[in-house]
Structures are given as structure tokens and as C-alpha cells.
Amino acid sequence: MAAPSEGTPCWADGTFGDPEGAKRFYGELLGWTFGESMPEYGGYTQAHVDGKAVAALSPPPPGQDAPSAWCLYLASPDAAATATKIREHGGEVLVEPMRVGGFGTMVLARDPGGTAFGVWQAGSHEGFEAHSVPGAYTWAEIYTRDPEKADAFFPAVFGYGVKHLQDDAIDFSLYDLGADPVLGRMRMTDFPSEVPAHLNVYFTVPDCDAAVAKATSLGGTLGFGPLTIPFGRFAYLRDPQGAAFSVIDPGTTGGRMPEFTEQP
Template sequence: MTEARESAGPHTRRVPGTPCWASLMVHGLNAIEEFYGELFGWEFRPGPQQLGPYVRALLDGREVAGMGQLPPDHRLPVAWTPYLASDDVDRTADTVRLCGGTVAVGPLDAAEAGRMAIASDPSGAVFGIWQGSAHLGTAITGVPGTPVWDELLTFETESVAKFYKSVFGYEEEPVVSADFDYVTLHLEGRPVAGLHGMGHGLPRDRGPHWQTYFEVADVDLALRQVADLDGRILRPAHDSPHGRAATVADPEGAEFSLVQNPH
């Protein structure tokens, strides 16, 4: 995670199922731009407007994430949503439905950038599906301010793992532990996402949901920034097998995690 990596060149194909984009829908886009701009050093440029006002977040001129404004009458939860790559969004959306999931938005064209849909798995966790053309997703990873991992927090992993495996062809690698229900999803031999079964520990007000991790240089410093910027600290900094981590929420309540790579 410590070296900047070009995540996608202009003609790079994403392996289907790879998390390729993180998108946040909020009520007050300008104020949230200020929060993430201060926290991660992002700058913003206009993006596809199919679902309303939308901006792409850039780091050193390269795209890392997107944010849009919810229509006033929408009561959707304010949350970060991972987009999973597809070679054919329409076919993937059909497979989602056949496997017990729901397609809530699309498939539809996002101007010249590509084609997308927003779906949910059988437990209700929301994710996006992205078929890129001009816009192939996050263009840089491995530096502070970039998404580094996506994890589904759900009741149990067995049934939901079958769903994602059927839709995207993941290989599963369970974490063998008597008291820890966790499955890592792999594509072409490398880990791309995780499923964490929390049972009754899952927050009742959220239900099953995907959580995006962003890399930071210093978790403790980032937490002070979050507090100064009117965000909230939901889980204080703690050491994990993947580095020092914490979970926070932005001023509109969108949860995300911060991770400081130990290397």
C-alpha cells in the first residue's frame, strides 16, 4: 500500500468483480467536498450528471472516487458504495436478479464514461456495477487518500458468499477461527474484498452494508482532522493484522474506515 500504483491505464480491462470505484451520495455536496478535500487532499471535477449533480474526486490529477447529490425527496441512506467491474452490466444485472438480489437503478449509460447499475444482495447490502468505456475507475491506489479495501459487514458469510461467487466468479478463502466469521474473496489468485459475518453484532440501524477503507499516512492524525471537520469517530484507532485502523463518519453520517499500512 505504500507505493503509488496506476490502477488503470486508458485501455486497461478490469477483471469482472474487481472493486473499481467508490461513490458517495449526499444531501449537501459542497459541504462534503470541503470535508474530504481537507481530509484526503482531494480536488473535484464535474462527472456524469445522469443521477443529478456529480463530481469526481482527484488526487494529483488522477481520479480516486466520486460523489453525487441526492434528490431532495430521496430517503436513501447516505453511504459509500463500492462499484464492481463488469464486462456486461446488463448481463450481470440479470444474474443478480436470478441469484436473489435486486437491481434498484439501471442499467443505464453514464454519458460517455460507461454503463452502470445499482443493486443489492439478498441481505440488502447495496453495491454498484460498472462497465467502463472512457472512464475505467479509480486511476491510482497505494497512497494516502485512495480506497484500499472493501468489506461487506453482514449477518453471516455462507449464504451471501454463494451469491457473490455466483454473480462474479470469486474464489473464497475462509478465515479459520472458532469465533470469527470472515471470508476473503479472490480473483485470479489475489484478494479483492472481504465478507465479515457479525451476527447480532451488526448495527441494527444499518443492516448489512459494504464499508470502504481509505489509506492514510497517520490514523491518529486523521482522526483529529475528522473531529475538527465535524465528523465523528465511531471506532477509535486500533491495531489490526492489516495496519492501524479506525472507523469514522463524515458530517452527513456516511461511514468509512481509515487504515495506516504498517510497512
């Protein structure tokens, strides 16, 4: 499999205070099965759909009490060089380039507006083995209160083109690599002040409304939605441990396709 282009979302993992509870929730909601826990890597456990790796779960590192959350990783051919660019453009490197056995090299970082994200330089682990099928990752959006900072930082580090939505009611941008959109960026307006900037990952489901009903029956909470847009019917949720994520049914669409203006 060819390595993804620099800046392409290539992997997602979640850190949970109760990883067994997270396995139960996402296993029932998204149909995930799980590989063996890897104690040599802090209990890291991969999730699969039809035998293909789609995400991973782990407990927080010993001695840390971080909130449960999902992390999205962006591909890099040289994680150390990307870490340098992150600093040069006002970001913060939280975890320096760290080799993970033969799997690859990771960096954890934060943009100038506070959005945490990962960088992954692939070794034997190239990332998602399935994409945009039920249970798998399909999309992500940066939710931030500092959209101008995000729109400057991420293109400078990863070479994205930026297109801005022509809509006075919503401050939204698309980041692309050539013709391919790879990330969205949304200004946070109606979120409680205690909700930090974050990268919201979307998982594909065959029926958004059924997925919302299932998630809430399992102890999750609905943030907003379900909403039908030209790209699908989606909802924003929090799992029982408070980690934010979205589900989307790309087969149920509606509304007029939005217009975007390319930013210089």
C-alpha cells in the same frame, strides 16, 4: 490502461444530502481536490489526488431522500448480463443497466442480505486512476448479518474464490480472483440494529491516529479503532452526514498473519 477483471472493485462514489459539506470534510481529511460539477449528470463531481480521479460525490436524485452513503462498484464486461446473474442468484436490481453518456454503463443492486453495491461496465471512464496511495481507495469489506448469503451470492455472480478465517471469535471471509484478494466479508455482531448491511470502503492515510483526530475535529464520529492488524492500522468512522467509511495506514502493522481455509 487494461480493463479490470470482472468483480474487481473499480470505483466508489458517495451520495450526500449536503455535497458541499462532504467536499469540505473529505477535502480536508484526505487531501482531495474536486473537478467541475456536472449538472447533466445530477451534479456528479469527481475527487482527485495529485490530479488523478479517486472517487466522486453527488447529491441524491431529485425527489429521493436516501441516507448519505458510499457505494462501491464492481467491474463487469457486460452490465446487462451481470444484472441477470444478480437476479438469478437471489439479488435485487435497484437500477437497471443505464448508460452514462460515453463514460460507461452502471447497475445498482442489492445482495440477498441487503448489501447495496454497484456494477460498472467501463466506457471512457475505467475507474480509479490512483489506488492505495494516501487519499485513494485501497480495500472494502461487506458488513452483513447474513454471511452465508453473501458467501454464496457474490462468488456465484462474480466468480470469486472464498477463503474463510480460522478464528472462532470472528466470522470473516476473503473473496479473491486467482491469487488476489479483492473484498472482505465481515459478519456484523456489535452494530446497532438500525445500521443496515453495507459495503465499507477504506481510504489510505499516512497516519491513522492523526486521520481519526482530524475526522472527529471536522464533525465525524469514531465507530471503532484505531486497531493495528497485520495489514495496517485502521479505524471505522462515520462522516458528519452519517456515511460509513474506514481509513487505514498500511505502513503500521502488527500481530500474527491470520490463517484462511479455502471454501469448496
